[in-house]
Amino acid sequence: MRGGSLxxxxxxxxxxxxxxxxxxxxxxxxxxxxxxxxxxxxYDFHVAHGGKMVPFxxxxxxxxxxxxxxxxxxxxxxxxxLFDVAHMCGLSLKGKDCVPFLETLxxxxxxxxxxxxxxxTVFTNEKGGAIDDSVITKVTDEHIYLVVNAGxxxxxxxxxxxxxxxxxxxxxxxxxxxxxxxxxxxxxxPLAAPVLQHLTKEDLSKLYFGQFQILDINGSTCFxxxxxxxxxDGFEISVPSEHAVDxxxxxxxxxxxxVRLTGLGARDSLRLEAGLCLYxxxxxxxxxxxxxxxxxxxxxxxxxxxxxxxxxxxLKQLQxxxxxxxxxxxxxxxxxxxxxxVHDENGNKIGEITSGGFSPNLKKNVxxxxxxxxxxxxxxxxxxxxxxxxxxxxxxxxxxxxxxYYKPS
Amino acid sequence: MALRMWASSTANxxxxxxxxxxxxxxxxxxxxxxxxxxxxxxKYATSHEWVKHDGSVATIGITDHAQDHLGEVVFVELPEExxxxxxxxxxxxxxSVKATSEILSPISGEVIEVNTKLTDSxxxxxxxxxxxxxxIKVKPSNPAELETLMGPKEYTKFCEEEDAxx
Numbered sequence: 001m002r003g004g005s006l007x008x009x010x011x012x013x014x015x016x017x018x019x020x021x022x023x024x025x026x027x028x029x030x031x032x033x034x035x036x037x038x039x040x041x042x043y044d045f046h047v048a049h050g051g052k053m054v055p056f057x058x059x060x061x062x063x064x065x066x067x068x069x070x071x072x073x074x075x076x077x078x079x080x081x082l083f084d085v086a087h088m089c090g091l092s093l094k095g096k097d098c099v100p101f102l103e104t105l106x107x108x109x110x111x112x113x114x115x116x117x118x119x120x121t122v123f124t125n126e127k128g129g130a131i132d133d134s135v136i137t138k139v140t141d142e143h144i145y146l147v148v149n150a151g152x153x154x155x156x157x158x159x160x161x162x163x164x165x166x167x168x169x170x171x172x173x174x175x176x177x178x179x180x181x182x183x184x185x186x187x188x189x190p191l192a193a194p195v196l197q198h199l200t201k202e203d204l205s206k207l208y209f210g211q212f213q214i215l216d217i218n219g220s221t222c223f224x225x226x227x228x229x230x231x232x233d234g235f236e237i238s239v240p241s242e243h244a245v246d247x248x249x250x251x252x253x254x255x256x257x258x259v260r261l262t263g264l265g266a267r268d269s270l271r272l273e274a275g276l277c278l279y280x281x282x283x284x285x286x287x288x289x290x291x292x293x294x295x296x297x298x299x300x301x302x303x304x305x306x307x308x309x310x311x312x313x314x315l316k317q318l319q320x321x322x323x324x325x326x327x328x329x330x331x332x333x334x335x336x337x338x339x340x341x342v343h344d345e346n347g348n349k350i351g352e353i354t355s356g357g358f359s360p361n362l363k364k365n366v367x368x369x370x371x372x373x374x375x376x377x378x379x380x381x382x383x384x385x386x387x388x389x390x391x392x393x394x395x396x397x398x399x400x401x402x403x404x405y406y407k408p409s
Numbered sequence: 410m411a412l413r414m415w416a417s418s419t420a421n422x423x424x425x426x427x428x429x430x431x432x433x434x435x436x437x438x439x440x441x442x443x444x445x446x447x448x449x450x451x452k453y454a455t456s457h458e459w460v461k462h463d464g465s466v467a468t469i470g471i472t473d474h475a476q477d478h479l480g481e482v483v484f485v486e487l488p489e490e491x492x493x494x495x496x497x498x499x500x501x502x503x504x505s506v507k508a509t510s511e512i513l514s515p516i517s518g519e520v521i522e523v524n525t526k527l528t529d530s531x532x533x534x535x536x537x538x539x540x541x542x543x544x545i546k547v548k549p550s551n552p553a554e555l556e557t558l559m560g561p562k563e564y565t566k567f568c569e570e571e572d573a574x575x
Contacts, residue, residue, distance in 0.1 A: 068506075069480060069481065069506045070481045265506065268507075358483035
């Protein structure tokens, strides 16, 4: 997860048109009532703006609005997008020992982060596999703010709580607060900074990629991180939920309609174009950050010292190299999707696609997946099986669309 | 055309959704979206394909209702000329940004022409589902099959009922 958001939706949810033609049509009472699915503070706002609501990770979320997913994806990179990601879980860890505590659970060099900066990291299990990915920020030495995926909320919180209990029983000083009183919005694209600047007195030109600030935006105290899940410049804004609708309205108004409400469908296309993992597809319990190409997220000191769950497995992979690696693909024919087999030119299976689709900005198929180490070099020609037929493809570097993170020159 | 989840995607959705519902596929639609166009003079299948019968040639495509629910088409897979199609059997696939759907033939016969424009412009299915977005032309082997299809009024009602049930 980059910048705090992910979903399985892109690869798996579609609107069903008709049941299997072989079965008799029967009316189905699927649409979950309010009691079944959770709603964010912006639910009514989405519906009023033409949002098509779908179930996602126990929430009712907009997959798209009136514009098509393709148009929405292109608009993000040309103008900008506003996403409701309030289904994601934000929490704060506090206390004198919150930094060493978190370091037992993630691969990041948390101690080495300057105050007010953050990074993508991975929560690992005993086998070095990924429990979840997360953007963590060291606010101060005694306060860490982090965002985890909606689909992993229960799992992650149980994991953190279990380890926190053990840590405290040994005298460690750490506590947590889960920010259910706040809603997370993501504002991405070239207009993100100019539009947001209208709503705050702080000089956003001094807030670089990965940096964090607590500040007043549109009259309420927000947590602001310059990060995202699209590869564009942008922000994730944690706003008190009672002000979420007003903030969303203000952002859309200040952009004079150029920044559009954008749903999860476009969000998945954007993160795919940016080469970012979707937990549940490209990263799972049995995949290590090394295999996933996230070695850069493992702090240098951590590579020497370990001290996180599964460190022995990961340190060994860093030494010997992993047996599989995540790579990008271009392909012809129908878009390659999750679980499509990847073969070498001679028809031997060398890997599998974990996400893929049509890229609205590049107007070609893009996909990511895992192949055997040794077969992973850029340019390697492959065949990808879609519906049993092989189509030509080749391995390519990611991101597919160049990123535009705001960094000091 | 039947919208089918490819099994692996289904597994993903079910694995990670905390919704207790076994169906992972039905979002809410606002009912006002019902009014797609349905043309006179065509016959319709319950799987949302249309047939235009002109003497010895039948042209087949997917309806406005179908393309609207599918979203933007990015790829179309069609059969070769001279291949056979059978009533209610799959003859190709339509891919949208997020999903793949099979296309079922409303009638049986031999494919005599395929719309090659759809290779470079799959979006014609969205912009012109009944005209430029036609998919195949077939020589019907059993014209009586046309009688089993729905007319425009029947199909319109069918769509309304289907949307309301979801």
